[in-house]
């Protein structure tokens with residue numbers, strides 16, 4: 001054992017042993033590129049939510065602000081209790097679907113026929129599993145149905161009648177379509193039908209909802225839900241239901257959820273594009289701005305995004321006039337609606353002021 005070879009063998013043996021010890025001490029994983037990621041202890045959880053990019057009308061501003069804050073608090077509470085990122089994003093989005101201030105679930109905009117048709121997607125960054133529904137009617141929480149598609153089928157996207165049959169089979173209660181329609185969405189629909197109406201007027205104040213999160217295990221997830229565009233053609237499927245456009249999550253990079261002009265988002269595959277920029281070394285903020293700028297210059301589309309990286313860095317960026325968003329990290333809430341606005345409160349204080 002005094003030869004150089006002997007020493008090398010001894011060192012190799014020691015390393016083998018040491019790495020076995022490390023395996024026992026630390027939670028670790030090997031990425032598909034073969035790099036070893038050691039996680040010392042657990043990740044700090046982070047959640048970011050949005051309530052839609054666009055031009056938020058004054059009458060919807062307070063409701064939209066408080067809706068995203070409540071959703072972020074809900075999601076963060078789940079993460080803080082050791083819950084997983086998937087549960088946090090699903091519950092945060094479901095809360096906003098139930099809130100009539102947003103264009104998702106109850107409060108969804110109406111299609112040309114005056115009906116609600118909703119799209120939703122959820123994705124698990126651990127294994128790239130994803131589930132989506134498009135053009136679904138008469139259910140309260142499309143995001144929950146999307147999760148069932150992910151977990152109970154071998155498919156990734158169910159649409160319209162097929163999604164409705166699946167919902168029935170899963171015991172998801174069917175509700176009257178009227179229950180999803182608010183006074184505001186019906187008024188807009190009627191105004192848009194007037195011959196001299198400006199078809200773009202209400203297209204800017206919509207309110208799609210979304211969430212991204214990282215949990216204490218380092219798993220990321222995203223969820224997005226929408227009623228789509230006002231007075232859209234029956235059967236129109238937007239970006240929200242399409243993997244890579246409305247959202248994407250991959251533990252090797254991070255997670256993102258998008259909002260804005262769906263047809264533009266689909267043309268540049270916005271969610272995956274942001275993660276691609278991050279893979280090339282950009283921060284979540286740089287990647288978001290670069291991708292949003294590309295969408296604007298290449299196809300003339302505006303939108304907004306939320307991002308969390310696999311190291312817990314986050315961003316909420318938009319090229320529209322406004323986007324309501326809220327984040328909780330390190331027990332601190334951050335939120336805003338206007339460009340450059342970043343208000344903050346402690347998590348505990350926010351829980352009390354929101355009546356949780």
Ligand SMILES: COC(=O)C[C@H](N)C(=O)O
Nearest residue numbers: 206208228238259260262
């Ligand atoms: C803010 O509006 C939206 O996000 C709409 C959604 N992206 C759609 O086109 O279906």
